Amino acid sequence: MKYKWNYQPPTPIQREAAKALSRELGISPILCRLLQERGIKTAAEAKHFFRPQLSELHDPFLxxxxxxxxxRLNRAMGRKERVMIYGDYDVDGTTAVSLVYKFLQQFYSNIDYYIPDRYEEGYGVSEKGIDYAYETGVKLIIVLDCGIKAVGEIAYAKEKGIDFIICDHHVPDDVLPPAAAILNPKxxxxxxPYEHLSGCGVGFKFMQAFAMNNGIDFHQLVPLLDLVAVSIASDIVPIMGENRVLAYHGLRQLNSNPSIGLKAIIDVCGLADREITMSDIVFKIGPRINASGRIQNGKEAVDLLIEKDFASAxxxxxxxxxxxxxxxxxxxxxxxxxNRIVDGLADLSERRSIVIFNEAWHKGVIGIVASRLTEIYYRPAVVLTRTGDMATGSARSVSGFDVYKAIEYCRDLLENFGGHTYAAGLSMKVENVPEFSRRFEEYVTGHILPEQTxxxxxxxxxxxxxxxxxxxxFDLxxxxxxxxDNHKPVFATFNVYDYGTSKVVGRGQEHIKLELVDNKSNNVMNGIAFGQSSQVRYIKSKQSFNICYTIEENTHKRGEVQLQIEDIKPNKMF
Structure with missing residues (x-):
């Protein structure tokens, strides 16, 4: 992969501002410049950023x-009505259901939870789920991480005497469902004041409000923040503002005293003796929770996340x-x-998007495949499969491009759609796929910027x-x-040399373990370049080269710094 490096050196004014902030904070001007890029200009703002406090959470009644x-929830509990917690089958939905169910179960027993089957019911509120609720005497459904577009389904539930409280964070349509209450910051x-909560985050705010109204101490909610952190990381929502507070304290909970279910997942992932990061959630914990809904049924994920016995968990x-x-x-x-289908497209070089359809593909994995295609081809991608007489699919986007708006542009061709800037789901009649592909490409071509591809x-x-x-x-x-919105900083160092001990490693000899020096100090820096073994011949040529990297802690030697090399370029190429 040939990357273009995008680097804008700070201006003299920016350098001086970073130095001034550095003198106040006692940290490197380099790091102060990174703070300024995040909109943090003063020492007071920096202290809030470095040590976010739960007291900074917004009043949920806003x-x-x-x-x-x-x-409505108080009335249901006062009347001893049966309450159902209903949620999507992905990580955000299952953590949200688990959080609300675990918290309310402490105070109320006439409560159930429900996760729709991805294959039988599809995304969101289903009539089958409403029928089950009706048959089991449910009078109130709290729906999490979906429901904002379920106008017909919630009207159907109302006819059966069932009220809904919607806790969602997806973009709504002009017409809202006839629910008793709709909690959605979008x-x-x-x-x-903050629009980027995860679905689980909206559920947490509801429980925070319920606790405030009923005189329940806020500290009873703190043990549930591990679930919120898992949802924030897995749903790829911004980690600034209120989400940063929730993620910061949720990670502390996850590392110090995780719930039984999450502790069991941590053990299975091999993370038990490590400090867990957001990256660990994204690549290890989240995919395992998601796998339940992709392969079997998301209810199994909730069963695990609310489990109280560790052996069972x-x-x-x-x-x-x-x-x-x-x-x-x-x-x-x-x-x-x-990849074979995309590589075989005659007009691939001219297209700005990818839309592919295969009737036989597994519905539970198409979102992952769409993500892979955006990473490989740097284009917004929609992957579709067949469910009955419908084509259902997932869309993923490249940095800075709003794929939800691109899908909305084609809404007259769709039966259903929903999502965010970078990820969306959709369904349409099979015969509409060719026209959707044409119209989607038309929108992307007209709106995507050259640097986004x-x-x-x-x-x-x-x-x-x-x-x-x-x-x-330590300060980093x-x-x-x-x-x-708070990405891991990527640094570049120019004119570095192999110390003489760098070597190819890995089962397939695909990685490089590096020991590097530059001409400014005697420091020998350890690094790892995953999948870049093709560069080793140049590294061993004794010529200088440029690297860009993130700075990590060596997982095998605590306290030792290791560079994770993102890319290597000969000097003449930068």
Missing amino acids: MNDMEKAVE RFDSTY LRQSNQINRYNEARKDLDKSMTEEA NATIDIDAQIDFRDITPKFF KKFNPFGP
């Missing part, structure tokens, strides 16, 4: 309909781990097949090895947790 939602009339985690292994096999074979690496700062001191690394770690 959210539209929160008073209505709490009043409502067009929203009065809430471990058995369930091992089962979910087997689902994840099956998911990996499907993912690999489908991605290879998708190139493989680029944004460099945050150019530094020398002498800058990477123990204190620099304060930027955690990392994620969208």
